[in-house]
Amino acid sequence: MGSRRWAVLRDPLEEEGKAEARPATEAGAGPDQRLKFLLWFVVGAGCLTFLSAFVQHPDLFSHVPATWKLALAATGFAFGDIAVLHIRFGHDKYSFTWSESAVIVGLVVLPSPWLRIVAPLAIGTAHLLARRPRVKVVFNATSAATGCLLAGVVFGVITRDTGRDHVALGSPHTWIALAVAAFAFFVWNSVTVWMAVAFSQGRRFVPMLRKGLPLNSLVWVGNTTMGVALVAIAGTSTNNAVLLVVPIFIAFLYLTYRGYLRAMEERDLWQVLQATSRELARVDQSGIAAVVMERAETLFKAEFVELMLVDGEPGTAATIFRHAPGQAVERLEGEPERDAGTFWPRVLCEREPFQIVAPRAPAAQREELESLGLAMCIVAPLIAQETCLGVLRVGFRGHVRLADRELQVLSTFANQVSTSLHNARLFEETNEERAKLSGVFNHSSDGILSVDAAGEVTSWNPAMSRITGTSAADALGAPLFSGLSATTEKGEPVTPEWLRRELRTSSQIEAAVAIQTARAGRRWLQLSASGVRQPGRDDVYDSVVIVARDVTAIRELEETKQDFVATVSHELRTPLTPLKGFLGTLMRPDFNPSPTDLADMHAAMLRQVKRLERIIEDVLNTAQVERGEFRIDAVPVDLGEVVDRLAQECNRPVEYDPPTWPAVALADPGRVEQVLANLLSNAEKYTPPESLVTLVVEHAGAEVVVKVVDQGPGIEEEDQPLVFERFRRLGNHLTRQPGGTGLGLYVSRRLVEAMGGRIWLESEIGEGCTFAFALPGVVVAGHGSPNTSLRVAHPPAAAARHATRVLNLEETSRA
Known part of the structure; x- marks a missing residue:
């Protein structure tokens, strides 16, 4: 039997007819040209060999061999060159033939010229009948002609008889000559076929020849032995022939069966690896360990499997999974240096699989293996992107000799685990980053939206819904700011066309935009838009990301x-x-x-x-209030006396009925006068000259209440919450009617609150306003005589916090 080809998926010679149609990136210009040259060389040499038989022997047809000899040789070549056995090894395939046996028989029964004629004709006819591609028919036929010429020359040189019709079949000298001639044919055949395979696949010739040479040589030995045995049989008795042929045939069957079993084992192994790769691709980081435990036991018949995953190189924490047949997977949390100190430094240093055999291992490693009940283990680092993600250990209770192929499988398996683990971590990190971005997107106080190249909204966060009053369901898929009447400060409509026009000059734009919302009315947004360019195109944008900040309050404050x-x-x-x-x-x-x-x-x-x-005090007080620098000295104050004094100093008639009881409150006297003066000033501005301002002091539970009632035009209900805000004036600042800075009521509110009180407004249009403030009251026994006791009626916490000194109001004064 002779090896005629070693193919990957298809015979390269069957693809030669398509070589010119292949792009250079697939096969390469170099390999195609070399293959064409080889084909032309082999075909040319074969044709010359075929024609030389007629040129060298003009009387060739005068010495025609016997018909049975021609038929025997032709049959041997026809059936011997057609592959009779196919065995697949992984992704590669062997096709075995009887070529060398046919050559040996042909050398015995035919002269060399007729051998050069019969061999190509028989092989070409056989390939045509088998419907092989024409290029293969020509290649194999012409190659056989040249090979037969080389075999005939070698056989003639050794036997010194190139023209005889027969030889001494029983002579060992003849057998040696036939074996050497078959070797010459084998060398020529192997070199040409392997060169064709290498050139067609763009590979190097020598490595491919070295890869298939051992098995091809074994097949050549078998074919040569078979051919020589057949020749020897022809010169001996039938019994000897049977005794000789049977062992050879049995040996051939044994080798073939072993090759078949090995091929099946190889196929099953690759199927398991492929299935493992698919399973690892579908699980997350937590599920990888279960797949590794199961597959490692199946692939390597392991009696102990350990997978250690570290958090990163050099690794300060590790998760260790251990499994033995018939036991549950054990999970441990530890540290690489502590729990894998016997092999972890070597893993980081070598980054290649290695074996640890207990009898030859250092003491620490030997003790660890013995504690696990193992005689040896194989350690395979899990490397991805030059980072050690962990280590895989496969252990055996007895000494196991692993072939290079099995170590290669272990390395492949470890690479699969590394890749899957790396991808799982990247996937988890991506999900975490996506969750963070989603959190920012959903919880940002600024509106965030994106627009595609067509100007349609593709994302719309909750802040945009809150600012514009438009839900994401209504905004997504609609044109930018659809239904919001968005315009710039210059009055330009904000549309997808406006956005594209602005992005032509800059990849990032800033613009103040006014929108009209159904709920909040007119709102001002500060837009920051950034374009996302198409790859390789600086002038075309795939999308635009827009951040919108609601600056309505800021603009209103600026206007104020x-x-x-x-x-x-x-x-x-x-x-x-x-x-x-x-x-x-x-x-x-x-x-x-x-x-x-x-x-x-x-x-x-x-x-x-x-x-x-x-006016200056109002401005200064506002600054102090904003900075929190004002001082409150809380003492008992008779609010009736304060009101009476300020009423007498008022510039217009005041109606005031002093209380008949002590209206004592816990407050700062100066701050109370400041608050009341601001309220009286406000009443003077809004009360007609002929109208009175009424002052009232009364009790309300534990508080003392002071009211300033004017007869002005009143304040609209929706404007009432604004009067105590800073810079707020409900008059017209252009006409200056009425006057004022708009700070007095704001300062009053802050001062009253600092003293633990409260201030409010009651008003109806056309009926004037009532400004009132309440302070924590103090109950006075004996109407405030010098020796009476004072106590605070439920003093609020705010007053105590702002007091600059502690008041012991329960103590009796000592005159």
Whole structure:
């Protein structure tokens, strides 16, 4: 038997007819050209060999061999060159033939010229009948002609008889000559076929020849032995022939059966590896251990399997899985240096599989193996992306000699585990990052949306729904800001076309956009848009990511500040103008006022100075309140006396009925006067000149309440929560009616709250306003006589927090 081919999936010679149609990236320009040259060389040499038989022997047909000899040789070549046995090894396939046996028989029964004629004709006819590709028919036929020429020359040189029709069949010398001639045919046949295979697949010739040479040589020995035996049989008795042929045939069957079993084992092994790869691809990191335990036991007949997964190189924590046949998988948490100290340093150093045999191992390794009941183990590092993810140990209770193929399978298995583990970790990390991004997307206070190349919304986070009042279900798939009437500060509509136009000049744009919402009305958004370019295209965007921040409150505050600046400027000029006029009048040389007029001028100037002082105090108090720097000295204060004093200083008629009981509260006297002065000033501004301002002091449970009632126009209900905010004035800052900075009520609210009280407003349109504040009251026994005891009626915690000194109101004064 002779090996005629070693193919991967298909015979390369069957593909030669398609070689020109292959792209250079598949087969390569070099291999195709070399294959064509080889084919032309073999075909040319074969044709010359075939024709040389007629040229060298013009009287060839005058010496025609016997018909039975021609038929015998032709039959041997025809059936001997057609593959009679196919065995697959993994992804490769052997096809065995009887070529060398046919050559030996042909050398015996035919002269060399006729051998060169019969061999190519018989082989070509056989391949045609088998419907082989034409290129293969020509290649095999011409190659056989040249091989027969080489075999005939070698046989003739050794026997010194190239022209005889027969030889001494029983001579050992003849047998040796036939064996050497068959070897020459084998060398020629192997070299040409293997070169064709290597060139067709773009591989190197020598490694491929070395790969198949051992088995091919064994087949050549079998074929040569068979052929020589047949020749020897022809010169001996039938009994000897049977005795000779039977052992050879049995040996051949044994070798064939062993090859078949090995092929089946190889096939099953690769099937298990492929199934393992598929299973590992479908499980997460926690499920990899179960697959590894089961498959390692199946593949290597292991009696102990250990998988250690580390958290990263060099690894400070490890999860260890151990399994033995018939036992449950054991899971341990540990550290590589502590739990795998006998082999972990070597794993990090070598990064290649290695064996540990107990009798030859160092003491620490031997003791560990003995504690596990093992005689040896194989350690395979799990390496991915140059990082050691862990280690796989396969152990045996007895000494097992593993072939190189089995070690290669273990390495392949470890690589599969490493790749799957690496992919599982990447997948988990990706999911974690995706969850983080999803959390940012869903919980961001800023609106986030994305738009595709067509301008349709592809993502819309909850903040966008809250800001715009448009749900994600309504926004997704719709054009950008559909139904929101979005415009820029310049009045340009914000549409997908506007977005594409702006992105032509910059990959990131900033713009202030106004939208009209159904619930909140007009809102201002600060947009930051970034384009995501198509790969390799700087001018085309796959999508645009937009971050929208609601700046409505900021813009309103800026507008309010601008109004405040205008108001304060006016309020400062209002007292300064008369002051300037009075001072200019006083400096005139011809001005000689009477004492009464001079006193009136001084009084008017003093009023303007106080007004100016109050404006400055409001501004300073606001700054102190914002910084939390104001001071509260909480002491018992008679609010009735404070109200009475400020009522007398008011510039308009005030109606006030002093209480008949001590209205004592725990507060800061100066701050109470400041609050009441602000409320009276506010009442003066909004009350008609002929109307009264009413002051009321009353008890309300544990609190003392002070009310300032005016007869102004009143305040709309929706505006009432705004009056105690800073910079808020409900008048028109352009007409300056009424005047004021808009800070007095804000400062009053903060001061009252700091003293543990509360402030509020009651108003109806056309019926004036009632501003009231309540402070924690103090119960006075004996109407506040010097020796009476004072106690706080349920003093609130806020007052105690803001007090700068501790009041012991229960102690009796000692006069």
